[in-house]
Structure formats: C-alpha cells, structure tokens
Amino acid sequence: MIPIEETVFSRKRWIESKMLAYGFHKANKTYILEKPFLDGDFKTVLSVTPKGQVTGKVIDSMTQDEYYQLRQETATGPYVNRVRSAYRSLLTDIADSCCSDVLFASSQANRLTQAILDHFQVKPDFPWEHSARYQSYGAFRHRSNRKWFALIMNVTRDVLNKDGNTSPIDILNVKISPAQGEELRKTPGIYPAYHMNHKTWISVVLDETLADEKIGELINTSYQLTTT
Structure with missing residues (x-):
C-alpha cells in the first residue's frame, strides 16, 4: 500500500x-x-x-x-x-x-528538466495526460523531427529490480549507442530500458544515485543520436 x-x-x-x-x-x-x-x-x-x-x-x-x-x-x-x-x-x-x-515527483527529475530547458530550450509534453496510470510520463522531443530524446516516468522499483518493491521512483529513459550498452548497464543506477529497446535505450533511476552531471552527459548523447 x-x-x-x-x-x-x-x-x-x-x-x-x-x-x-x-x-x-x-x-x-x-x-x-x-x-x-x-x-x-x-x-x-x-x-x-x-x-x-x-x-x-x-x-x-x-x-x-x-x-x-x-x-x-x-x-x-x-x-x-x-x-x-x-x-x-x-x-x-x-x-x-x-x-x-512541480512536474515530476523527484527533485532530481525536476532539476534535469530545468537543465534540458536551459540547454536545449525544450519542455516536456505529456502524451498520456488523460490516462490515470501514465499521465505523469513526460517526453522531451526535438523541435524539428518530434523524436523523443528523453522520457521521464514514475514507476515502481519492481519494474527494474524484479524484487516486489512497489515504492515509486522516477526514471529517465535515454538513447545510447549499442556499443556502450554493456558497460553502461554495469553502472549502479542504470538498467535495461523499461518499455523500450534494451539495445539502444537505458533507464536511469533519478534518486541521486548518479550525479546530475553524469546524467546530463547521457542526455546530450541521446539528443545527438536522435537528431535524424
């Protein structure tokens, strides 16, 4: 409960x-x-x-x-x-x-949202705002091609750890080069992407496990990989 x-x-x-x-x-x-x-x-x-x-x-x-x-x-x-x-x-x-x-549950998610706005002049939109379950999911898109380069979701920890832990957590999905995947997924706080391709996307927990600067680097990479 x-x-x-x-x-x-x-x-x-x-x-x-x-x-x-x-x-x-x-x-x-x-x-x-x-x-x-x-x-x-x-x-x-x-x-x-x-x-x-x-x-x-x-x-x-x-x-x-x-x-x-x-x-x-x-x-x-x-x-x-x-x-x-x-x-x-x-x-x-x-x-x-x-x-x-605020837009998201965690302080880190809101700090990163501001950093994305400052760096890319992009605000999140909420594609499922009329869904009770997914209304808090925020997508960050290129203004030119409308592709996502980041997605913040509020989920239960169990979807990442498969341990029955139902406490809520904000996570960030970003795109990566497949060559980086194995190494990145060994990093504490980084998981195979929830609800997205495991080869080209990862999920990052937004609970201060990783510093904003490190996550910012991942966002920058994702932005570059989704420009076309």
Whole structure:
C-alpha cells in the first residue's frame, strides 16, 4: 500500500515561509507539524526533510498509540475509511497551503528538466495526460523531427529490480549507442530500458544515485543520436 503521504506530496515542492506560517517548526534540519483532526480524535505528526521527503504518523488521541489500521490494506471498515479520508483531506490542505506544484515527483527529475530547458530550450509534453496510470510520463522531443530524446516516468522499483518493491521512483529513459550498452548497464543506477529497446535505450533511476552531471552527459548523447 503506497503511503498516503506519497500520493499527496509526490509532485509538490515545499516552501519554507509557508510551512512556518502554517504551523511547522524546525527541529535541527527537519520541519515538524503536529495537528489534530477529526474533531480532535486523532492527530498527525508530520516530518519533512530538507530534501522534501515526508513521513507521517497518525496518533489516536485517546490511547496515544499510532493508528496502524490506517496503513493496513485489509482494514476496510467504515471507521478506518473515515479516518483515512479525514487524514487525506488534512494532507491536501497542507499541500495546498505550503507547497507549489512541480512536474515530476523527484527533485532530481525536476532539476534535469530545468537543465534540458536551459540547454536545449525544450519542455516536456505529456502524451498520456488523460490516462490515470501514465499521465505523469513526460517526453522531451526535438523541435524539428518530434523524436523523443528523453522520457521521464514514475514507476515502481519492481519494474527494474524484479524484487516486489512497489515504492515509486522516477526514471529517465535515454538513447545510447549499442556499443556502450554493456558497460553502461554495469553502472549502479542504470538498467535495461523499461518499455523500450534494451539495445539502444537505458533507464536511469533519478534518486541521486548518479550525479546530475553524469546524467546530463547521457542526455546530450541521446539528443545527438536522435537528431535524424
């Protein structure tokens, strides 16, 4: 079960001044918010790291214990659904009050998007924006021939590692020379391309495993390989 926090904040960028105005306080480098909801029957303790990673706890005000049923897929009764709905509404209000929208879930994906705009004057388009599953997939195209030279997708880690890990991750598909393929796929963070030709494309995980500069080199190569 994907955490509710991930679904609400996946494409949001936190704004410190708005967080502090909302009621967050800073403890070391982490921002903390404690806020009651559902008529005070519960409270959330929300933590946000400097990189924007969000973790949340929902505490039962009567017992002072964490309300674990919120995270259990098998818990589907009317009461737990009411708590989930109220919690999601609270998180949505926090997101609306404290965040701005970004194109992609990961900070690295958004940095690379800006770098592509700066270098190639290309913004992503979203060919499947009306699809619930693929609406976040962003394609970067040559303005002349409309060919893709990069594609950012939000997938589960399992599609790369085949290990059952369903946590979401942004990945970048870029074109390569087949002669480079074997060596590149030995690099941590690089995989055979998801949903594309394994000989001529690779997938790069955008979780800071590879530096922006290295990924930028791969994007430049892909751009050159797709000019005609």
